[in-house]
Structure formats: structure tokens, C-alpha cells
Amino acid sequence: MPPREKKSTEQEETLSSSTPEEIQAILWKAADKLRGSVDSAQYKEFVLGLIFLKYVSDAFDEHRNKLAKELAEDGVSDDRIVDCLEDRDEYTGAHIFWVPETARWSWIAANAKSQGVGKLLDEAMDAVMRENAALTGVLPVIFNRDNVDQKRLAELVDLISDARFGGNEEKPAQDVLSEVYEYFLVNFARAEGKQGGEFYTPQSVVRLIVEILEPYNGRVYDPACGSGGMFVQASKFIETHRGRGHNPDIAVYGQEINQRTWRLAKMNLAIHGIDGNLAGRWGDTLTDDMHPDLKADFVMANPPFNISDWARDESDVRWRYGVPPRNNANFAWLQHAVSKLADRGTAAIVLANSSHSSPRIEAEIRRAMVEADLVACMVALPPQLFRTTQIPVCLWLLTKDKSPQGAKRLDDRRGKTLFIDAHGMGEMVGRTERALTEADLTKIADTYHAWRGTASAREANLSYQDESGFCFSADMATVREHAYALAPARYVDTGPPVALEPPEVPRSGPAALMKDLYAIFG
Template sequence: MPPRTRKADVAQAPSTMKELKDTLWKAADKLRGSLSAAQYKDVILGLVFLKYVSDAYDERREVLRTELGGDDADPVQLEMDLDDPDEYQGYGVFLVPDNAHWDYLSKYAKGRNEPGESPKSIGLLIDEAMDAIMGANESLLGTLPRIYNRDNIDQRRLGELVDLFNSAKFSRHGDQKARDLMGEVYEYFLGNFARAEGKRGGEFFTPPSLVRTIVEVLEPDTGRIYDPCCGSGGMFVQSEKFVEYRHGDAQDLAVYGQEAIEETWRLAKMNLAIHGMDNKGLGTRWGDTFARDQHPGVAMDYVMTNPPFNIKDWTRNIEDPRWVFGVPPANNANYAWIQHVLYKLAPNGSAGVVMANGSMSSNSNGEGDIRARIVESDLVSCMVAMPTQLFRSTGIPVCVWFFAKDKKAGSGGAVDRSGEVLFIDARELGYMVDRAERALSDGPDGDIARIADTYHAWRGTKSAAEKRLTYEDVPGFCKSATVDEIKAAGYALTPGRYVGTANSAEDLEPVDQKIARLTKELHSTMDSSDVLGLRVREILAALTHD
């Protein structure tokens, strides 16, 4: 068993973000080749979580020991107080039983057994540690991976992996809490694993540019927030960051979500737990949203989601009450996702949904009729065409649909936008992270702020008032169009149809002067060409003579 106090460990300097990333990515390299990207993702993230909870528990225990008087306190009472669960859980720290502590696991990482002790499989010990932590912390029940004692995992490499993790210390880093540091590392890993997995990576990781754009436009601050295919929970985490950035209380947000893939559902549960968010709203297990809505009758204030695009094989019931605007086609679930989102919205709710660009104009299999009914019901508030290559895993160009159940003045904005839709063409925004991936710039003058500020100015929100923003159409970028204009365009919602082209710089040069200038430039070019031609002939003649 690990000793109750580990002063040497606590005194260890906390790792910087760069050190953590370098160390932990090297750890991933130890498994690369022996396991697929999907498999080693789960192995690594589970170990990262285990190391984090152990370090956080140690740190809280040492702080508590000092608060209780340390060596001057009654040893029996001190031990009882140090084992009080409320002293940990009340401070956002998970309980770590002795057999789940990192010191205990590390001892067996390379077969360092006690004299006369039977060899212990490090994989089995880690699985038992996961069970122990889930048993001690209700919010983690059914969440942590138990995959370490399988035949396809090299136990020698796993031991080396655990040994390498010893150099990572999740503790305070300046004024940054261990939880914030862990959250950043977790997101770093999710992003890297999404790149490594290629296409499948999009199932659990939405590009940060898209997540932040949706959050900045919707500005979720209080109420129920929902994602019907939540992946690893990025929308929820970014919403929490938004609230804290605005000096609000993240506890005012109630998280609800659903995820069909077991491994991804576990990632989301862990991700929320790491960020100190209640993950009970993700249910007790994974499940198909179309087959069974796990949150029936719960009206959502905000829906933010990046559903899988163009699903051809989905659970379809033509009598489902969610199909208010028409039954979605059997060979494409795009309008099933859209209608599910609208069905879940509260009377004053709003939503942001990432979709393939084809959803904005498709007329096949009744999709155009469904879109027309949604537009005529005045539920679309804004359409944003995004730049290409935001997803490393797919080349499909995407857009974001924003919905609002009520666009009247006072229902989230000072301007009555009933019967209008804001179109934003953001295809020219962004910068290349590398040759394969584009991102939108952050900051008060960045691309994300430009999109969000345009929407808030159009709607007349509190943010627009604070920033003194006023809306006007900008040719080539944004346009407020009426439902009648959209109807005249066959209910197509492609921003490029409405925003037009950017105004070019006005040419003030008189026509006669421009003709004279261009003629002079042309003559000069021709003269230079004649001189160059003569010189080339001279060189060729000299070569021939030689």
C-alpha cells in the first residue's frame, strides 16, 4: 500500500504545460504501432486521468494536513480527518483509494514486487484501480476505461508507459489550478488523436474554431445546454469557459447530452469530470438519439452540436413526433438532426448546428420542402458559411445553422428580427495551421469575434450594447434578408446568394488618361521585348559561330 504521506512527491515542482505535453506525447509514442490510434487514445487518456486524480488528491491531502496542525495534531484524529471524503469532494477533488494511487501502480510498473510476492500484471492493477476510483466517486460510475489487461496490450510497454508518467506532475502551475492544466492537456490530446485517427476523429472532436464560434454567438450563460451527439463534450467545456470568462457561475449551466459510441461517451464523461462539471446529464450509458431520446420532455435553452454529416443508415421512424416539418429521407439524416434540435428547444431557446453545405440548398427527397417549412416558421436566425479545411478529417465544406424560437425584441435582443435571417459568408476568413488544416483567429479583433459581433449587432444583444456595435449589411460578407427574399430564391440558405460581392476600390482615373497611360506602358514593354529579342539572336549567332 502507498504511504499516507508523500512529502517528497508533493514538493516536486509542477510540470509546465510544455513539459506535460512533451512527456505525455512521448508516452503515446510508446504504444504507437502496437495499437491503432483509436485504441491507444483510450489507453493514454485513461492513464492521464489516473495520474491527474492521484496528484490532485496528494496535493489536497498535504494542504489539509497543514491546516489541521501537521505533526502537532493528535495523530489518531489527524488520520480520521485526512480520510474524510467531504474534505476532498467538497473541493472538487476525486477520492483515490490506496490501490488506485499512482505510487502503488508505479511500484509494479516494471515488476518491482515485494520480496516473496507473486508477480502482478500492471494491466490488471490498472483495471482494478479504475474500478476502485469509480466505486469511490459516484460521478465516475461506468465511465473509466477497463482495457489494460487485454491480450493486445503489451504489458512491458504499458509498464514503461506508467514509468514515464512519473515525471509528469499535475499540480498548481503559477495561478493555474491543476484542473485547468489537466483540462488543457486533455484537449491537447483529443486534438492530436483526432488528427491521428483521420476520418473517425471527427466523431469525438469538433475543431475548436467551430465550437468557439457557436458558443460566442449563442452566449450560453444560464439554463439547460444540450448536445444530442456530444462527442467528447467540447461544446460543454467551451460553454463553461465562456461563463467563467464573463465572471459568471458555471454552476448556472445544466448539461444534458447523448452519445451513441461507448468509447466516446466515456471520453465525454471524463472530460466533464476533469473540468469540474456535473456529468450526470450524459446519462448512465451511451445510446442512439434517434432510437431513444434519453431526455424526453426536457426543453433546452441552448442546443449546440456537430452531428455526423450525411448519415445514410440511421434509425428512422416515419411516425416520430419530432418530424414536425416533414419526414426526413431514409438516405440522409441531416434534416433529422435539424428537426430533433428544433423539437428540443424551449420557447425562448436558441441553437447552433454544424452541417454539411449541401443542407443549405438540397431539394432531393423532400429536403427542400422541409427547409421551406422551417424558414416559413421563422426559426432560422443566422446562416454562416465556413471556410474549407476546418476539419482535418474531412474535406466536406461546412456551415453553421443558428436557430431561435423567438426573434422578437426582448427575447434575447433589442432589435425585432421577426421575418429576417442574417447571412454571413465567412469562407475567406481563417489562416492555415499547416498544409491540411485551417483555423479561425481568436481575440477581440479575430475571425470568431467578427462573426459573433456581426450577429450581436444584428440582434441588438447586451454584448452589442456593451461594445456599441451597430449593424449594417457589408457586401461580400453579411446581409439581412427577409423571408420573402429567401422564398424568391427557392428557400436556398446559401449566404453567397444574398451577400453579393465585396465592393472594389473606386477607380477615379479619367478614361482618356487611363488609355494614354496604358498605351505608353504597352509601347515601353514592346520596345524592351525588341531589345531582348535582338540580344538573344546575337547570343545564338555567337554559339553557332563557335
Template sequence: MTKAARSKKKPELADRRVEDTLWAAADKLRGNMDAAEYKHVALGLIFLKYISDRFQERRQQAMADPEEAVLVDERDLYVGDNVFWVPESARWDYLKANTTSTEPTIGALIDRAMIDLEAENPTLRGVLTKNYARPELDQTKLGEVIKLFSDLAFRDEHHGQDVLGRVYEYFLGQFAIAEGKRGGQFYTAGCVVKLLVEMLQPFRGRVFDPCCGSGGMFVQSERFVEAHNGKRNDVSIFGQESNPTTWRLAKMNLAIRGIEANLGPKWADSFHEDLHPGLKADFVLANPPFNDSDWGGERLRSGDRWQFGVPPAGNANFAWVQHFIYHLAPHGYAGFVLANGSLSSQSVEGEIRRAIVDADLVDCIVSLPGQLFFTTQIPVCLWFLTRDKSNGLVRDMKLRDRRRETLFIDARDLGTMQNRTLKVLTDTDVEKIAETYHAWRETGGRYSDQPGFAKSSTTDEIAAQHYVLTPGRYVGTAKVEEEEELFNQRIKRLSATLREQMAEGVRLDNQIRQALAKVGYGW
């Protein structure tokens, strides 16, 4: 981890107040709406406010420049600076000025704004929410939210992308809590994403997530590149998402940050309609649905992807693992989240896991602490795979020959409780895990086994454990420090200390009595 990454500041308290204010304002709309439906109403408004603010900021800059002032109504002026062209009907000032109108309703005006935005910006077509005029959405409250949002400007020295990015993540987290288990299908804990990215370090190349949800893996990958003085164009992003509303959310999430990504022309199931069939990615980062029993496996009993065995129809875990491997380039790396059961399950899954280990694809396994996810208490782990463990180069850093070796890290004791139900990995935790992996992987790295935390094991040792990959089986327990003094010596020392303290107590009691006697209160 570089100094730049370590020194990156966390959002100030003021930023958290902004997020809380926005959430409280948007929450006025919910009423009896389901959270899965309501989130698109709230996030759609935030998106609209952001792109309108960004457009207005660029417009004011142009008007202040005599040479650009004549081009202030030319769309190329904005598109050339990666700013969406916002037609007058979609500008926030126009919507705010019409919040008191009864005909048409503010919802109808917002719907028209979204339609016009999509018409003017091809990358947004079919993405934005356009049902703000429906009866179950209180139009009076909707107008109040427009006014409340108007008091906040989404801009800073980075054109608002940092501020709005935090707001988006905050809202996604709040919705994940509200939605229950379904939320976990699209929202991955930020600290888990950060750990995956810090370990893989995707500086350049093709990054792929075939179950991309709201696009969190991509956002964090872009941040990593920028934090290490890289360039956005060094990373090409590919993704796929089967849920239509979540696919739209991912498109909006990425558009807000100016991130270009190929998420396919539509939403589609990665197993049954692979939109990137020929892609060989340098990095695969993913958090597939845990233990998915409804993946249509009974219709996929053969195919090139099942190189290590046909996955069971009742659990998609090893269907995902093999899908990742199928899309991995010859020197690529994959890092993904799975339920802990994937480490020790037997029967068909156990045979597939054995074949993957024997193929020498498993580079590292990390056991994570519990309570890291908003929506599930299922214990999870991280898998890191690579097709090539022989000598190579990453970031101009030479890698050592790790063939027939796997690193196991037991991080279950790390993490800090953020509240009564949610734990987070701190930056220090992330650094400890990532640097252990890098030290083990790189030539010249100062790696050594740490009992209770990390152990480098051979494939033969894994075979002896019947191909179970649970880190606790390999790392052992932390060494207990040897008692430095015998029990009798310790009792003698503590008894002497106690006598000294009791004598001091008697001396102080006498001083207090003498002082009281001088003022007539002796006894």
C-alpha cells in the same frame, strides 16, 4: 466579446512541450493497436494521473493543517472539495513503485486501480478503461510510460484543470488525425466550438447536445460562463451519445473539469431512444455526423419530431435539425454545424428547409472556410435557429424585432493555415463574426450590411432564391475601390518616377568609379 475573453492568454510554449512530451511517451504504447482502441489506453492513464495528483495535493494540504490532519483519511474531506476519493491501490505512487513487478503485471495493477476507483466514486462507474493487462499491450512499455508520466505534475493555480484540459484536447486532436473519418464523429475543431459559443453566449439555462461526442461543446460553454464571471451552476448540461466508448470518454472529459452533466444512464441513439424526451433547452449546441445515411430513418417514418416533414431515410441532416427544434424552449436558441449541402439540397430536404424558413426559425447562417476539421474536407456551415425573433432580452440586452429577417455571413475568406492541411479561425475572426451577429440582433447595435461578408435579408428575398440559404447568394461581392487616377495620368506619374530613379543610378555609378580610381582601380 468581453475584455476578459479577448485578453485570455494562449498556452505558453512550455505547455505545448508538455503536451508533446506526453504524446511521445504515450505513443510508445501503440504498437499495432488501432487508434480508436489505443486512445482509451492513453487517456485513461492521463485521467488516473490527474485525479491521483489532485488527491495527493489535497492530502498534503490537510496534513499541513493541524485541524484537518486528523481527517486526512476521511473521504468527505476530499469529496467536499470536488476531489475524487482515490484508494491506495489507485494512487500513482503505488503504481510507480510496482512498475518493476512481474507478478502481477503493471497492467493488472492498473485494471485493479480503475475497478477500485469506480467502486469508490459512483459517478465513474462503468466509465473507466479496464483492460490494461491484455496480451497485445506491451507491459514493459506500459511500465516505462508510468515512469515518464511520473515526472509531470498535473496541477497549477487552478488545480490542474486548465493544464490537463489542454492536454486532453491536444490528445483528442491527435487521435482525430490518426483515426481518419471516424474521429470527426466525436471531435469538433476548437475554433468552431468557440465560435458557436461566442455567438449564442449561453450564460445561464439548460444547454443540450444530443450528439455530444467527447463533450467539447459543454467544456467550452463552461469556459465561456467562467470567462464572463458567471457561475457553473448557472448552466445545466444535458447530453446524449450513441457510441459506448465515446460516451465513456465524455464522462471522463467532464469529470476531469469537475463539470456535472446529465448524459443519461447509458449510451443510446438520440433518434431511436431519446433519453431526454421532455427536455426543452435554452441552448442547443451540436455537431452531428455529416450526411449520415445509416441513421435508421426507414424505421422512423412518423413522430412528433417531424413537424416540418419526414426526413429522407438516406440522410439524417434534417432529422437532426428537427430533433434540435423539438427540444428547443419557446425562447431558446440552437447553433449547430451542418454540411453545406443542407443549404441548397432540393427534393424532400428542400421542402423541409422551406417549411422551417416559412416558420421564421432561421436567425443566421454562416458559411465557414474549408479545412477547419482534422478528418474531413467537406465544406460546412453554421445554422442558428430561434423560436422567437420578436423583442426580448438576452444578458439584460434588449433584442430588436427580427421577424421575417435572416442574417447571412460569408466567412469563407477568414481563417489562417496552421499547417499544410489544417486551417483555424483566429480570435479576431471569431470576434468579427460574433460581433456582426450581435450588432444585427441587438437593439442599438451598429449593424450595416457589408458587401461580400454580411447581409440581412427578408423571408421574401429568401423565397425569391427558392429557399436556398447559401450566404454567397445574398452578401454579393466586396466593393472594388474606384481607381483614383486615370490610366494616362498614372503612366505619366510612374514614368517620371522611373526617370528620377535612373538618373540617381547614373549619379551613384559615377561616385563608385571615382572612389575606385583613387585607389588605382579606375576604368
């Protein structure tokens, strides 16, 4: 217990907060301060780690001030208030991370110059992790190193001190931080180019997956979770459709191969108040599955496309439909997803377009998966959704059970596959980047829900009909006729060719002959 202190006037009112836009501007300047002095791969850890520490400290102070005010109004003595303010149960019970005194931002800012900012920050990160089990091994302890410019780091701390993550009547502190965190993930992904795609999936793609799957309850799994965007969007989906006060009935499981990205994901879930199981450490899902016994109700993933150097074990039990080729892991990811599905689970996997019509070994695996009636839907997505790659992509929807499933009263779709061609959708949101619009997301999701006969489709009085140029429900025989190639363009009818009427011409000479020929061969 630290020495008792007198109650300050600051404890009598909550901290004022910056707008998300102001915080974003402040912190992007902070990132610029590190440019050239820190390896670009460490940008995210430095800046997002400091943002997180500042947030937990501000949230702690906000709750502390609120608690002090309530106790004073109840007539509690000053000495007793001081004791209560240092009772960790008062914070953890309100889902606030406990922040030891020497890890609080006010302490760091006051002592940075005299005690060394890098040393204080590393000690603060260690202290917060030590006091909060959910953050063990998550926060970066990288500030007190020879290659870190301590002068610039001190300037960065001063800049971040100007950002207040305290909440207000319109927006809780958690929402302010989540918006800032998302802003930085997007911008770091853009700044890092191709490498940025390893940890960030465009929001419209994530939203499409979540809107289609409707993960209201059950086990949600992402085998290549990146920074955790799928889980965050699933939580937002529940909040949007069930209300902020609804307690999400989902259990989150994930795995990530990159150590730094795994830490970002853990911080991202903590920021959003999501208690997820991302395993005890990072690791390669295809070679070291850290959730071996998991059976998920929803699998959602944007795994790396067309991996050509993956470590293949031909005896792996997951390759039930065929051993994936050494030079491409796409069908390893698809079969891994199937292996993780509960009996009535559904998976949504983003892959390169080559996966739906590739030849040889992959064609045989695709045939086996179709014959096993695993493919529920194929969606052709528009180009340029991924700023980090120009590879065209598609969405695979897999399920083990296309029956009505009893009480769910779904439409019987056994032996059928839905094909949706959305390649012409979306609008440009930058010079090289496209995003699906709200109308696009609604149309694609509603089409799938109507085809499957979900509860949401019944509530909205939706019924499925093939739509020329957009969607088609194919039976198994039709897919066989196409040699198990699953490109939606092969199935979606673009309508009959328009018959060109011949012009009116005189009934004599070459023109009359041409009209006669039109009549015969038209």
C-alpha cells in the same frame, strides 16, 4: 481504514509539477510505446485513461499534503492527522475525487512489478469508479488482457510517473490536466484522420458557436456531443466573461453514440469540474433519444454530415416540417434540434453546405422551416476548418422566437433572416488545416449580436448595418424569391460592377466610333 502511518516530510509541501509542455512530451512518448501493440482505436482509452488516473491521484495527494500541513500548523496530534487524512469528506467537500489507497499512483508504481501492472491498473480503475458515482462506467478496465504487452505497459507507467499534475501559483492542477487532455484529443483526432472527426470538433468552430450563443445560464444540450468540447468551451466562455470565481449557472445535457467516445466525454467533463448529464449510457440520438422531455435554452452540435444509412421512422413526431430522406440525415438533425428548443431557445448546428440548397425532399423541409420563421441566421464558413474532411460547411442558427422577448429588449427580427458570408476568413495553421482567428470570431459574433440587439451588443454600442460582401438581413419575401435556398452568397451583395472608363481617343476614325458606342451602351 488503512493502518496508521507516520507523517512523511513529503506531506509538508505540495508536489512539484511539470509544465503542460513537459507533460505533453512525456505522454506522447507514452502513446508511441503502445504503437503496434494495441489496436489504434484503443490508443485514446489507454493513454487518456492513465492520464486521468494519474491526475486524480496527484490531485488527491496534493490536497492530502495541504491538509496535513494545515492540521500540523493548528497543533493537531500526529495520530489525529492520520485519521483526518483518511476521512473522505475532507476530499469530496473540496471537489476532489476520493482515491482508495490501492488506486493511488504511488501504490501502483511501487507494486507494479511484483503484482502485475495490468491487474493493478484494472483494479484501480474499478476502485475509483466504485468510490465516485460520477465516474461509474467511465474509466477503461482493459489493461489486464492477453493482447496487452505487459512489459510495454509497465514502461508506460514508469513514463507517466514522471508527469506531476500538481498545481502551482500560476495554474491550478485542473487547468494543467485540461490542457494536456485537449492536446491529446487534438492529436488523436489528427492521427485517426476521418474517424477522428467523430469525437473532436476544431476549437475555432466550437468557439464560434459559443461566442454567438452566449450561454451564460440555462440548459445547454449537444445531441452529438463527441468528447464534450462544446460543454468545455461553454464553461470557459463563462469564466472568461464573468471571471474564474463565477459559479456557472448552466445545466449540461448530451448524448453520444460511440461507447468509447462517451467515456472520453465523461472524463473530459470530470476533468473540467462540469457536472453534466450525458445519459446513463451511449446511444443513437436519432433512434433512441435519451433526453425525451428536455427543453433546452441552447442547442449546439456538430453532428456527422450527410449520414446515408440512418434508421428512419416516418411516424417520428420530430419530423414536424417533413420526413427527412432515407439517404441523408441532415434535416433529421435540424428538426431534432428544433424539437429540443425551449420557447425562447436558440440552436447552432454545423452541417455540410449541401443542406442550405439541396433539392427535392430537403427543399420542401427547408421551405417549411423558413415559413415557420425558425431560421435566424446562416453563416458560410471557410474551407479546411475540419482536418478530417474537405466538405465545405455552414452554420445554421435556429430559434423559435425572434420577437423582442420582453425584458431582454432584443430587436424585433420576426420574418427576417441574417446571412453572413465568412468563407474567406481564417488562416492556415498547418498544411491542410485552417482556423478562424480571434478577429474573425469577434466579427462574426458581433455581427449576429448587433443584428439581434443582444445585451452584449448594447453594452458595446454595436448597431447592425448590411455590409457588402459580408452580411445581409433578408425579409421573408426575399428568401421566397430565392426559392428558399439559404446559401449566404445568394444574398450578400458584393457591390455593383465597376464601370470601366473608356480611354481618351481622338474624335475621328474607328476609335471615335468606339467611344460613341461606349456612350450608348456603357
